[in-house]
Amino acid sequence: MNVAPTRRARRTLAVIAGLAVSALALSGCLYALIPEERPVSTSSPAPDTEGVDEDLLPFYEQTVEWEDCGAGFQCSTITAPLDWADPAAGEIDLALVRNRATGGEPIGSLLTNPGGPGSSGVDLVRESLTYAVGEALIEEYDVIGFDPRGVGQSTAVRCFDAAEMDAYLFDIPEDPRGSEGWEAELQERNAAFGEACEDASEGILPFITTEQSARDMDLIRGVLGDRALNFLGYSYGTFLGATYAKLFPERVGRLVLDGAIDPSxxxxxxxxxxxxxxxxxxxxxxxxxxxxxxxxxxxxxxxxxxxxxxxxxxxxxxxxxxxxxxxxxxxxxxxxxxxxxxxxxxxxxxxxxxxxxxxxxxxxxxxxxxxxxxxEEGEYLDNSTEAFRAYNCMDYPVDATEEEEAAAEALIAEQAPTIAPYWSGPDPCEGWPYPATGVREPIAAEGADPIVVIGTTNDPATPYEWSVSLAEQLSSGVLITREGEGHTGYNKGNDCVDRAVEAYLLDGTVPEDGLVCS
Incomplete structure (x- = not known):
């Protein structure tokens, strides 16, 4: 077999889906237990602009205009800078949805992110509210879903139409797996995909990064009138939340990072x-x-x-x-x-x-x-695949040596022999129009209030050791271990995890570091 000289363990599946791929959906039960129609106030507190630079005040001072969007939910769109380093360079839209606290006066807002990168937080809250958060949190918080930049109803990455996407994802290469021809065909496909994204996305690709998105989260916090960010992030959402803590440790409220990614x-x-x-x-x-x-x-x-x-x-x-x-x-x-x-x-x-x-x-x-x-039925219901690629290619530098690639393939062949033959190939980000701007480094977030990290011992998508590592990196990290199978730990039927998370988010009771929930 002729193998091309540079191949690397693919990141095609890397931390995709978060909550989007769930047993509830596959069993036909991915539904929102939507509250009954009720009169809901569309008001919001005054924006919090403390410590905001003068050139960013027009964004932080904007008023959120909530509109009823059915079943008790409210929807809105706010404006953010295209590039936070140059606020005058252009603007993008961020889509929001809110479920007002059912118990009356809320503790505050609780932002959520379902992972991906590329999954829609608006869809998560509107379609799966009680899967995203437990009933106790629904009662006490205004639960906020948002589509990160590049995703869904926000200013979005666009690439292929449905037929083109089918060909990209499912067409069988003409040459045998591992051959030079096979490698070349996949590289050509990846390059064509990147070119299509550049042509259709109206200049936003360089700014679809987790750091830019974390700054968007602070804008959302500010316009909602919260002095600190309360956040529940799953899977990739843990990287988003940890990045927020790195950038704004003094504005960290109650953060729960479930199914963590190791940012280092x-x-x-x-x-x-x-x-x-x-x-x-x-x-x-x-x-x-x-x-x-x-x-x-x-x-x-x-x-x-x-x-x-x-x-x-x-x-x-x-x-x-x-x-x-x-x-x-x-x-x-x-x-x-x-x-x-x-x-x-x-x-x-x-x-x-x-x-x-x-x-x-x-x-x-x-x-x-x-x-x-x-x-579904030949159509792609969202742009999660395109946004996933955009974020990963900007967040993860393509910098492995041939020796490192060979060592990774050898390790996969030894420890994952069943899927190893189908896990390697050309890195799709080698064909991306822009070089990565992200860095891979530990996050300490010195000065932040306690941050709760949840790891599941046999989580296949975000392995347990990543949660352990992130909790150790964070200066205020607190680890909860869920012993079991599957991706993420909160609201999955483990009462021990659920009680600890909800006591923290509702009352500020910090769990015991190292809590193990069987």
Missing amino acids: IPGLDVGTTQAVGFESALRAYMADCLGDEECPFRGSVDDGMQDLGALLASVDRDPLPAADGRLLGADALTTAIVAALYSQDSWPFLSQALTGVLEGDPEFAFFLADFYYNR
Whole structure:
């Protein structure tokens, strides 16, 4: 096999989805337990402009004009600088949604972020309020969802139409996996994608960064009239929240960072660690599956993993045609598997998909892959894939050496042998129109009030060691450990985690550092 000289562990799956990929959605229960229609005040406190530079006052002094947008929710749009380093260079829009505290006078605002990067916070709150936050928080806080810059209803990154996106994500390369021709074809696709994003996004790509977005969060805090930021961030949202704490430690209120990203590790290490994490979750799924008569595998866990590896190799050689004309190859099947590993409650759907593929039917596997990309009936329901790429390519420098890439591939092959053949390839950010401006470094946020970090011991997307590391980096970090499977820990049925988080957010009671919740 001819392998091109530079390949790296892909970051295609790196911290995508956050709460978007959840068991609730796959089981048909991703719904908002929406409060009944009720008269809701559209007023807001006066903006908080203390300590704001004079050239930023026009942004911080703007009035939020809330409008009813159904089911008790209120929606608005505010204006932010395109570039916080040069406020006169242009403006962008930020979309907001608010659910007013059901218990009367709120503690304040609670901003939320579902992860991604690229997931819509507006959709999270409007469509899944009680999944985003618990009932106790809904009662006491004005819960705020927002679409970060580049995302959803905010000024958004645009790239491909649906047909072009289908070809980009699902077309099978002409040359064999790992060959120079295969490598060249993927590099060409990545470059075409980057060019399309540049052409369609009206000059915003250099400013779609987590640091710019964290400054947007302070603007949202200010125009809502809160003196400090209260924030609940999941997955990528933990990086956003930690970045906010780095920039504005004196304005940190009550921050909860659930399913943390380690801000100090480079993109290559992110992809490597996630590969190992998903393999671990896949083995846990296999152990559970083998105890069920409906499981499509037999024998030991090792037997099942070998058979699954053979199945992936089979569709890599001979992709399965779906009714819509797409071919299910190993990359699409890997995406389907990953989508179902975000939550233990989704494991039965993974069994259903793999049973179908073993029988020559790819339809349910495509359902899972489409869910991952938020694709429905041939259309993409949001721009999460485009925004994900934009943020990652600006946040993560492409700076690994060939030796580091080779070491990462060797580690993945050893510790994640089932998915290793489908986890490496050209870095898509090598074809991005702009070089990364982000830095990978520890975040201490000296002077910030306590920041609660939650890590789940077998979280495949944001492995537990990242939460441990972030809690140690933060000068005021407090770690809660949830022992279990799946992505993120709060509001997932663990009473110990939920009580600790809600006591902190509601009363300011800081959890015991190192609290373990079984």
